[in-house]
Structure formats: C-alpha cells, structure tokens
Amino acid sequence: MPVEAEARKPSRKSGSSWLEPAYGAALPALAMLAALLIGAVLLLLLKANPVEAYAAMLNGAFGSVFGLTQSMVKATPLLLVGLGICIAFRASVINIGGEGQIIAGALMATWFSLQLRTWPGWLLLPSTMLAGFLAGAFWGLIPGILKVRLSVNEILSTVMMNAIGTQLMNYLLRGPMIDPAGVRAGTFLPQSERVPVQVWLPRLIPQTLLHAGVLVAVALAVVVYIFLWRTTIGYRIRAVGQNREASRYAGINVPVYQALSLTLAGGFAGLAGVVEVIGVQHRMMDGITSGYGFSGIVAALFGGLHPLGLIPASWLFGSLLVGADKMQRAVQVPSALIDTVLGLVVMFVVGSALLSRRWAARRATANRAEGGQP
Amino acid sequence: MTFSDSSVFRLEVGVGILSSAVRLATPYLFAAVGEAIGQSSGVLNLGVDGIMLLSAYASFFVALTTGNLWLGVLAAIAVGLFMGLLMSLISVTLKAEQGISGIGLYMFGLGASSLLFKVTIGTVKTVVGFQPYKIPLLGDIPVLGKILFEHSLPVYAAFAVVPVAWWFMDRTTWGLRIKAAGHNPAAADSLGVSVDRIRYVSVSLGSILAGLAGASLSLALVNLFQENLTAGMGFIAVALVYFGGWRPVAIMGGALLFSTINAFQLWMQVLGVNIPSDLALMLPYLLTIAALALAPNLARQPTALNKPFERGEH
Numbered sequence: 148m149p150v151e152a153e154a155r156k157p158s159r160k161s162g163s164s165w166l167e168p169a170y171g172a173a174l175p176a177l178a179m180l181a182a183l184l185i186g187a188v189l190l191l192l193l194k195a196n197p198v199e200a201y202a203a204m205l206n207g208a209f210g211s212v213f214g215l216t217q218s219m220v221k222a223t224p225l226l227l228v229g230l231g232i233c234i235a236f237r238a239s240v241i242n243i244g245g246e247g248q249i250i251a252g253a254l255m256a257t258w259f260s261l262q263l264r265t266w267p268g269w270l271l272l273p274s275t276m277l278a279g280f281l282a283g284a285f286w287g288l289i290p291g292i293l294k295v296r297l298s299v300n301e302i303l304s305t306v307m308m309n310a311i312g313t314q315l316m317n318y319l320l321r322g323p324m325i326d327p328a329g330v331r332a333g334t335f336l337p338q339s340e341r342v343p344v345q346v347w348l349p350r351l352i353p354q355t356l357l358h359a360g361v362l363v364a365v366a367l368a369v370v371v372y373i374f375l376w377r378t379t380i381g382y383r384i385r386a387v388g389q390n391r392e393a394s395r396y397a398g399i400n401v402p403v404y405q406a407l408s409l410t411l412a413g414g415f416a417g418l419a420g421v422v423e424v425i426g427v428q429h430r431m432m433d434g435i436t437s438g439y440g441f442s443g444i445v446a447a448l449f450g451g452l453h454p455l456g457l458i459p460a461s462w463l464f465g466s467l468l469v470g471a472d473k474m475q476r477a478v479q480v481p482s483a484l485i486d487t488v489l490g491l492v493v494m495f496v497v498g499s500a501l502l503s504r505r506w507a508a509r510r511a512t513a514n515r516a517e518g519g520q521p
Numbered sequence: 522m523t524f525s526d527s528s529v530f531r532l533e534v535g536v537g538i539l540s541s542a543v544r545l546a547t548p549y550l551f552a553a554v555g556e557a558i559g560q561s562s563g564v565l566n567l568g569v570d571g572i573m574l575l576s577a578y579a580s581f582f583v584a585l586t587t588g589n590l591w592l593g594v595l596a597a598i599a600v601g602l603f604m605g606l607l608m609s610l611i612s613v614t615l616k617a618e619q620g621i622s623g624i625g626l627y628m629f630g631l632g633a634s635s636l637l638f639k640v641t642i643g644t645v646k647t648v649v650g651f652q653p654y655k656i657p658l659l660g661d662i663p664v665l666g667k668i669l670f671e672h673s674l675p676v677y678a679a680f681a682v683v684p685v686a687w688w689f690m691d692r693t694t695w696g697l698r699i700k701a702a703g704h705n706p707a708a709a710d711s712l713g714v715s716v717d718r719i720r721y722v723s724v725s726l727g728s729i730l731a732g733l734a735g736a737s738l739s740l741a742l743v744n745l746f747q748e749n750l751t752a753g754m755g756f757i758a759v760a761l762v763y764f765g766g767w768r769p770v771a772i773m774g775g776a777l778l779f780s781t782i783n784a785f786q787l788w789m790q791v792l793g794v795n796i797p798s799d800l801a802l803m804l805p806y807l808l809t810i811a812a813l814a815l816a817p818n819l820a821r822q823p824t825a826l827n828k829p830f831e832r833g834e835h
Contacts, residue, residue: 293814303759304813310753310803310806314806317802493622494611494617494622497617
C-alpha cells in the first residue's frame with residue numbers, strides 16, 4: 148500500500164491530474180467506442196438499423212471526395228477552437244466560452260471587412276483575421292481579468308459571455324448589420340451583407356468547399372505546439388497549470404499567465420469565427436457557431452490537449468459531423484444523435500482519467516520493482 | 522424610448538410585472554436550490570441545463586401522450602435521477618474533472634432532447650399545463666394576492682422547496698453530513714461517513730430538482746417543448762448558487778431579482794417601449810457577471826468544491 152501511495156504522488160501533486168489521460172491514446176479511443184455502442188443502442192430504440200446508420204456515416208465522411216473535404220472544412224473551426232482550449236486547459240483554466248468568442252470574432256471580421264472594403268486583399272485579408280482574433284481575445288480577456296482580479300469562476304463567466312455574445316449577434320444581425328438586400332426583398336433574414344470578395348479564402352480543390360483556412364489552422368497547431376513547449380511564456384503557462392503554488396514560489400506571475408491563457412483561447416476561437424465567415428459562409432449569419440465552441444472542447448480532450456494530437460482528433464470529429472448529416476438523410480435519424488454521443492464521449496474521456504492514472508501508478512510500481520528499489 | 526409614457530407606471534402593470542416575476546422564478550428556484558445541495562457536498566454539476574432539457578422533454582412527451590400531467594412530473598423526476606446518477610458515476614466514482622464532465626452531461630441532455638423531440642414529436646405542440654389556482658383568502662388580499670397567490674402548483678412548490686431545503690441543510694444530520702463532505706471530506710471520512718455516498722445522494726437530489734425545473738418549464742410556464750427550450754437557464758441557475766452563497770433563501774432573492782428583470786423586459790416589449798429586445802435580454806447575463814464579481818460570498822464556498830475526493834489524499 149505505501150508503495151502504491153508513493154507511486155501516485157506525482158500525479159496528485161500536479162493538481163491537474165485529469166490532464167493525464169491525455170497521454171494514452173487508448174482510453175479516449177475506448178471512450179469513443181463505448182459512446183458509439185450506446186449510440187447503437189439508441190438507434191435500435193429509435194427503430195433504425197445501427198449497422199446501416201453507421202455505414203451511412205462512414206460512407207458520408209469517407210466515401211467521396213466531397214465527404215473527405217467537407218470533413219476537413221468542419222475540422223478547421225474545431226481545430227482552431229481546440230487549440231485555444233488546449234492553451235487554457237494547460238494553464239488549468241477552463242474555457243467554456245468558445246461559442247461567444249467565435250461570435251465575437253465572426254462579427255468583428257464581418258464588420259471590419261465591410262467597413263474597409265476598398266482595401267486590397269493582401270492588406271484586408273490579414274488585417275481582418277487579426278481583427279477577428281483580437282475580438283475573440285477580448286471576449287476571453289474579460290473572464291480572464293474577472294478571474295484573476297475578482298475571483299469570478301471562469302466557467303460561469305465564460306458561459307455568461309456566450310449568452311451576451313449571442314444576444315449581441317441577434318441584435319446586430321436583425322438591426323445595424325442586417326443585409327440591406329434582405330430588407331429590400333422583405334425576407335429580413337438574420338444575416339449580414341456578403342463580405343468583400345478579396346477576403347474570401349481561396350478554395351483548394353474545385354467543386355468542394357475546402358478552403359485555405361484548413362492550412363492556416365494546421366500551421367497554427369504547429370505554432371501553438373512550439374509556443375507551449377519551446378518558449379518561456381509557454382513553459383510558464385504549463386507550469387501554472389501543473390502547480391500553481393510552485394509556480395508562484397518560482398516567481399511566475401500566476402494571474403497574468405492565467406488571464407493570458409484565457410485571452411489566447413478566446414483569440415483562437417475568434418479566429419475560428421473569422422474562418423467560418425471568410426472561408427465558408429462569406430457572410431455573418433445566425434447559427435454561425437454550429438456548436439463548435441462546445442465540440443471544440445471534445446476535440447481538444449480527445450486530442451490529449453496536445454496541439455499536434457488535435458489535428459487528427461479534430462479531423463475525426465469533423466468526419467463524425469459530416470457522417471452524421473449523411474446518416475440523417477440515409478436512415479432518417481436526426482444528426483442530434485451525434486451531439487448526444489459527443490456528450491457521452493466527453494464524460495467517458497474525463498471519467499477514464501482515474502483508470503489511466505491507476506494504470507500509470509501500476510506501471511510506475513512495476514518499473515520500480517524492476518529497478519530493484521523498494 | 523418613451524419612459525415618460527405614464528402607462529408604464531400604472532399599478533396593474535407593476536402587479537403584472539411582479540406576478541410574472543414570481544412565475545418566471547420557478548425553474549431557477551428548483552434548479553438553483555438543487556445545484557446548491559450538490560455543490561454543498563463538493564460536486565459542481567454544470568450539467569443542470571442538460572438535465573432540465575431532457576426532463577422538460579420527457580415530462581412534456583409523457584403528458585402529451587397520456588394526458589396526465591402528474592405522470593409527466595414523474596417522468597421528469599426519473600430523468601433527473603438518471604442524469605444525477607450518471608453525473609455521480611463520472612464525477613464521484615471515477616473522480617473526473619467536474620467542470621468538464623458537467624459540460625458532457627449538458628451536451629448529452631441537449632443532444633438527446635433534440636433527438637427524441639425530432640423523432641417522437643417533430644413539430645411544436647402544446648399541452649394544457651398546470652392551471653393557476655387562487656389560494657382562498659390569501660388570494661383576496663389586494664395587490665399582494667394577485668402577485669403571490671394566483672399561480673399554478675409548480676410555482677408554489679418551487680417556493681416551498683426553499684424553506685424545506687434550508688431546514689434540510691441547516692437543521693438535519695443529513696444536511697450537516699453533506700456540508701462536511703463539501704467542506705472537509707477527509708475529516709468526514711475519518712469519522713466514518715462515506716463521502717462518495719453522500720455526494721451520490723446530494724447530486725441525485727439536486728438533479729431531481731433540476732428535473733422538476735424542466736417539468737415546471739414545459740408543463741406550467743410555456744406548456745410546450747422545443748429544441749433547446751431552456752436556452753441556458755441551467756447555467757444561470759448555477760450562477761445563482763454562487764450569487765446566493767449556497768444559502769437557499771439568498772438564492773431565492775437572486776432568482777427573484779433575475780426574474781423581475783426578465784419580467785420587466787418582457788412587459789416593456791408588450792407595452793411597446795422601444796428597447797431592442799436582444800439588448801434587453803443581455804441585461805440579466807451582465808447583471809449575473811456583475812453579481813458574481815461583487816458578491817462577497819466566496820468565503821462560503823465549500824472548500825472541497827470541484828475537488829474529487831480520494832481516500833488517503835490528505
């Protein structure tokens with residue numbers, strides 16, 4: 148017993164032991180499998196054939212060039228949101244505010260590019276992306292400051308910021324930012340005018356919706372990896388997440404890095420909003436977030452909260468979303484089934500943390516025994 | 522804006538606003554008091570909104586198909602219990618990070634309620650929900666009677682939950698055990714109290730109340746179900762727990778403040794006062810953030826909140 152207690156010590160000391168399941172890819176995969184099995188039971192209850200449904204899903208996601216590229220289109224915002232989640236979670240700050248941050252970024256990108264529509268593309272495109280990033284970052288900075296200055300729980304404040312962002316969007320898209328064409332035609336759809344053509348992201352493959360945003364997202368994943376593991380700021384962010392007390396003794400300004408991580412998280416989610424506007428919809432509209440603020444969390448957990456692990460993870464979840472659409476059409480099961488399954492995946496992945504910790508402890512004990520030490 | 526419009530200030534408008542406020546506080550009361558019980562034991566259940574959604578659906582569906590509102594309420598309780606046990610399994614037995622497992626529970630409830638709604642109901646339908654019942658004598662008091670004593674049964678029940686929860690938490694052994702599990706689980710454990718069992722019971726109890734919150738919404742307040750019916754009410758309920766410092770009576774104060782602003786905003790629209798409604802809808806959330814920032818309640822926070830308990834850890 149003392150041996151086991153000893154072996155478990157490192158994970159307890161870190162104060163963020165739930166991060167660790169992360170490092171084994173097997174458990175998330177098992178969690179996914181378990182969730183899909185429950186999904187199959189749900190399908191049976193809904194009187195649909197699970198084999199047929201999942202086959203339709205696979206076919207939808209992987210059976211055609213369009214499916215494959217569409218998965219990447221959906222993976223792009225998931226990857227961007229997930230990168231932000233990853234930075235925040237590494238600092239032990241929980242960012243539930245992806246939805247609001249996406250909205251902030253998308254609104255800003257739309258407004259900014261429409262205001263400056265006379266600018267040439269080489270100038271307007273990067274500055275639009277920057278503006279959207281900053282808007283999202285601002286949406287993350289507020290809960291960040293509230294957390295470190297006034298001890299407001301960031302989980303709650305980011306959720307509130309989601310609601311505020313949604314109402315702001317509803318107001319702007321039905322009022323000041325509404326598409327004048329929609330007003331003239333009398334449709335009054337809650338959407339903005341189209342953003343100027345020079346900020347549209349180029350399509351990578353003709354006849355698909357795959358846009359250059361996916362390259363930006365993958366490149367940023369590498370940048371975030373380097374940032375977190377190869378720079379001093381990144382090291383400090385992770386140190387704060389690993390052990391707040393020790394970081395403070397080491398002279399790290401803990402509040403600053405916590406607020407910074409939440410701000411960066413907001414920025415990346417904001418960028419996801421920008422990419423949805425300039426890469427996919429070409430305008431701001433109701434429902435632009437498609438729940439990416441939440442599913443990005445799932446992707447981040449699944450990717451082991453590692454920027455590079457996030458690339459395959461978000462691609463997988465992108466495929467899942469595309470497959471769900473196909474399933475909906477093929478076997479008439481609403482794609483909400485996949486949202487349900489995603490919720491289970493989240494619970495199972497974080498629930499498996501204990502198991503993976505125990506396994507790690509057992510491995511550590513075994514290693515020590517081999518090394519001949521008590 | 523036409524605030525000078527005297528109709529806004531007429532008595533019946535004031536009575537209407539306050540009466541609506543009492544009514545609208547119902548789901549928040551159930552959910553927030555339930556959440557406070559769970560949190561007092563040390564478990565942050567962020568899945569309240571998901572529980573509310575799935576139980577609102579379940580109670581609506583059962584009431585729609587059987588025509589019996591009480592069977593609907595029973596369905597909501599069952600869903601609440603099920604979700605509470607699920608949350609406990611992940612967060613208590615498996616010691617998961619509570620903030621994230623709660624979000625998982627929320628996503629599950631949101632997804633499952635949309636899925637089942639689309640498959641079994643499809644379009645927006647309505648039921649004849651719980652009807653207002655004027656309490657004899659009390660209902661005849663001028664002004665106050667109309668505000669407080671002409672409501673449907675779930676509204677009265679929600680307000681009754683507050684003193685019961687206070688008594689339960691402050692005056693019974695169980696309440697003390699729950700607080701012990703939330704404030705000093707190691708000490709509770711060393712006294713032979715099973716922390717895990719207490720957390721299971723508290724979370725399940727809280728989730729059942731969240732289930733009732735869902736049922737009160739679909740069977741008494743709006744009498745219908747649609748996708749994402751709660752629109753984040755469950756998260757507000759969680760915030761109200763912090764706002765009220767884990768005390769049922771203070772939570773009731775927060776819920777009433779919140780619902781009064783909501784009711785005011787709704788009535789302004791009805792009266793045609795020209796505030797953009799989307800901006801007005803932002804107000805409660807801004808207020809919640811402000812309240813969280815200014816409420817000096819953190820000292821009351823259960824010290825073990827959001828910390829999974831493992832034996833031999835201290």
